[in-house]
Amino acid sequence: MGATAGAVWGRAEQQDFRSRVRGTLLGAAVGDALGSPVADRSMEGIREAHGAQGLTDLAFGHGRRGAVSHLTQLTLFSMDGLIRAQVRRDTGAWHPPTDLHRAYLRWAATQRDWGPDERRKEDGWLAREEWLYARREPARACLVGLGDEMMGTLDAPKNPEERGPEAAVRSAPFGLLVGWEPQLVMQLAVECAAQTHGHPTAYLSAGAYAVVVHGLARGESLDAAVQRALQLLAARPGHQPVSDALQQALGAVRQGMPTPARVEDLAGGGSAEGLLSVAVYCALVGEDTRHGLCLSVNHGGDSAAAGALTGALLGSLHGETALPPSWLAELEGRPTMLVLADDFAMEMTQGPALHGPAGSSPGWLARYPRGYAALAGATPVPAG
Structure with missing residues (x-):
């Protein structure tokens, strides 16, 4: 693919891109929904609850099958923030990390408020989706990092x-900026990750993950996308643990049949680079999308993050039709995700027709306002 900003997209290219955008967002969400009910359970505990094969289907979590966690919520706001950044580009006041930070602050408001404030038109449509106002065990780092306006x-x-791993998970949409050069995709993901996860291995994992998704969204193989990420990481201080984790994922492919023990070994202590390694490994060795996703969540670690990271890779690699339809049918918030994914694809391929010099769509600018909400005096989000 590799279209650049301002390029003319053919119909087939647009359809392929939209399928990969949908696949990335829905894949991350369905992996999250699959893994959330067993997150941080031991493999022995997973087998006791779900049988000798472990978890092979959606299970109940947060009161229903197919429920998503804060990981998916934040990923949606990443995509929303990227659309808003593109819309604001026309104004000349363009700084994507700020647009993403404002998007994450809108997520933080969903963890604090009872429901959407209809008076805040500048928040846009996603922040008015009532189902997002559910607190799904958000990571303390996210609440603290977004607990004030700084x-x-x-x-x-x-x-x-x-x-x-939370910043890495929410970075999948950065990889869908297929008109950007890979090093700029990495830089944006790294800068936005530092808003909540300041250790180099966390923000460099986010950057590497975004570059891998970027390669897949442009039609590259997973191996080629990982090699590019390794190339770009090499120039970054503190990259070694992340580079080692990616190399371990590639090496593990040649070590025989995949097992939960091997996945758990790659995951290490559940750090960002360990779960990135799990995602790359499971996406490489999975016989199909369903098998890869099940492999990613059956271990004694953060199954929700591992599932989300793996799902986005598989979705961007194969498109939405490769995802298990029975799981998508039960996925919480799927209608919202489809609208958001299609809006993202339309903005990236046809943005000038929506808000360019030749004219603009008032409806589009109402959905994705150019202004920022005034957040002065906002109550910090409690982290406890």
């Missing part, structure tokens, strides 16, 4: 010791 940066990151 934006973390690489020079002054939030939570500088935080090595968790």
